[in-house]
Amino acid sequence: MKIIKLLVVYILLLSSFQTFALKDPERFKPFHITTADVSTPENREKVIKLTTNKDTQANPIITFAIVDGLDSKKFTLVGDKLTFEATDFEARKNATYHVKIRSTFSIPPIWALT
Numbered sequence: 669m670k671i672i673k674l675l676v677v678y679i680l681l682l683s684s685f686q687t688f689a690l691k692d693p694e695r696f697k698p699f700h701i702t703t704a705d706v707s708t709p710e711n712r713e714k715v716i717k718l719t720t721n722k723d724t725q726a727n728p729i730i731t732f733a734i735v736d737g738l739d740s741k742k743f744t745l746v747g748d749k750l751t752f753e754a755t756d757f758e759a760r761k762n763a764t765y766h767v768k769i770r771s772t773f774s775i776p777p778i779w780a781l782t
Contacts, residue, residue, distance in 0.1 A: 714752040735768035
């Protein structure tokens with residue numbers, strides 16, 4: 669369990685320290701993609717489900733985008749499904765393809781003022 673100390677400042681300019689214990693320190697780890705490297709047979713399309721280290725039960729908004737790069741044209745992305753197009757691996761010496769994915773994480777507001 670991780671302990672965080674917060675300085676609380678009151679309107680009357682009085683201050684005190686409050687200690688909070690976080691029950692779930694995993695929630696505060698940096699956001700990142702957790703999908704492992706994959707392999708696929710030659711001349712076959714491969715669909716890869718992208719995953720992250722954040723829990724989707726809290727209704728976060730997670731988006732993915734392909735970053736331009738050498739092999740980015742070999743991939744398409746719809747939602748969290750990354751597709752590698754069917755490719756003849758003998759067309760080039762190195763049959764390893766790389767794609768950079770940018771991901772964003774946000775939590776929708778619980779309330780809004782109108």
